[in-house]
Amino acid sequence: MKTDLLAAIAAAATLEALDGIRVQALGKQGSITALLKTLGGMSPDERLVQGPRIQGVREAVTTAIAARKAALDRADLDARLARETLDMTLPADAAPQGSVHPVSQVLDEMAEIFADLGFAVATGPEIEDQWHNFTALNMPESHPARAMHDTFYLRAGEGEEAKVLRTHTSPVQIRTMMGQEPPIRIIAPGRVYRSDWDATHTPMFHQIEGLVIDKGITLGHLKWTLETFLKAFFERDDIVLRLRPSYFPFTEPSAEVDVGWTMEKGRRVLGGSEGWMELLGSGMVHPKVIAACGLDPNEWQGFAFGVGVDRLAMLKYGMDDLRPFFEGDARWLKHYGFSA
Numbered sequence: 240m241k242t243d244l245l246a247a248i249a250a251a252a253t254l255e256a257l258d259g260i261r262v263q264a265l266g267k268q269g270s271i272t273a274l275l276k277t278l279g280g281m282s283p284d285e286r287l288v289q290g291p292r293i294q295g296v297r298e299a300v301t302t303a304i305a306a307r308k309a310a311l312d313r314a315d316l317d318a319r320l321a322r323e324t325l326d327m328t329l330p331a332d333a334a335p336q337g338s339v340h341p342v343s344q345v346l347d348e349m350a351e352i353f354a355d356l357g358f359a360v361a362t363g364p365e366i367e368d369q370w371h372n373f374t375a376l377n378m379p380e381s382h383p384a385r386a387m388h389d390t391f392y393l394r395a396g397e398g399e400e401a402k403v404l405r406t407h408t409s410p411v412q413i414r415t416m417m418g419q420e421p422p423i424r425i426i427a428p429g430r431v432y433r434s435d436w437d438a439t440h441t442p443m444f445h446q447i448e449g450l451v452i453d454k455g456i457t458l459g460h461l462k463w464t465l466e467t468f469l470k471a472f473f474e475r476d477d478i479v480l481r482l483r484p485s486y487f488p489f490t491e492p493s494a495e496v497d498v499g500w501t502m503e504k505g506r507r508v509l510g511g512s513e514g515w516m517e518l519l520g521s522g523m524v525h526p527k528v529i530a531a532c533g534l535d536p537n538e539w540q541g542f543a544f545g546v547g548v549d550r551l552a553m554l555k556y557g558m559d560d561l562r563p564f565f566e567g568d569a570r571w572l573k574h575y576g577f578s579a
């Protein structure tokens with residue numbers, strides 16, 4: 240019996256099979272249990288001989304089961320380790336790649352074109368004080384243009400003047416003229432804020448301000464600069480500009496700049512002059528603004544312009560709604576070819 244049991248234990252291929260053998264041998268109805276029970280009916284002499292023999296079988300079987308169980312446990316673990324192993328040499332899943340946002344792309348392109356024309360990049364804060372955003376730009380407190388801008392005001396402390404989210408990039412004109420000596424040639428790209436919301440207006444949008452301060456600057460310089468920029472930006476030589484008299488408190492004279500368009504394959508494209516589209520505001524920097532910055536308007540003149548970057552992006556890429564620019568929907572970027 241002992242030999243048979245030990246052979247069966249050694250041959251048990253699974254933990255379940257091994258446990259079956261254990262029950263058969265050592266369980267309540269088990270063969271060894273039954274043998275142990277026969278000891279009660281034996282004479283003391285017989286018991287003295289059979290007792291140790293049966294106990295010996297029990298011990299041998301118990302030990303063999305424990306050893307086999309350990310071996311099967313180890314094999315089980317080895318199998319699991321082999322099964323669940325990671326192949327560290329497999330290539331990793333490619334992470335989705337980001338792309339440059341159309342606005343960033345347009346800003347970069349604009350900065351590059353203006354850099355070629357000798358313009359440096361200037362910046363200013365988005366949380367601006369009213370003096371820089373309005374007053375120094377010839378918009379005193381009572382000026383109706385302040386209301387026109389749909390300004391976001393920040394809550395002010397006791398006795399403090401409320402700051403504003405800058406409504407345009409023009410305050411960077413002031414900061415630049417106060418911070419550096421002319422001649423000045425800068426562009427100032429950045430976010431601006433107005434309380435406005437429809438297909439072509441979002442409460443946050445982007446402008447680029449241009450400012451040139453030097454001696455003997457005229458509107459002719461302004462027109463040439465804008466024309467040169469737009470030809471490069473839209474990659475067309477037939478860009479035509481039209482300066483239309485307008486009004487801004489911080490320029491005199493002021494001009495709205497229109498760009499000509501033509502129909503091409505049923506689509507309106509920039510170039511030629513079948514019709515006109517309003518593009519940006521500009522003018523000669525008002526002498527009062529130059530003086531507010533501590534410069535002598537008799538010595539220094541210049542021009543300034545402010546253009547909506549998002550609008551330029553819409554024109555360049557044929558987009559008709561501004562709102563998706565700021566909704567972060569990857570499908571929209573993909574539709575216009577902006578995803579990697």
Ligand code: PHE
Pocket residue numbers: 406407408409487490520521522543544545546
């Ligand atoms: N700041 C003006 C606007 O936001 C644009 C502008 C800039 C006009 C510079 C003239 C000169 O509407």
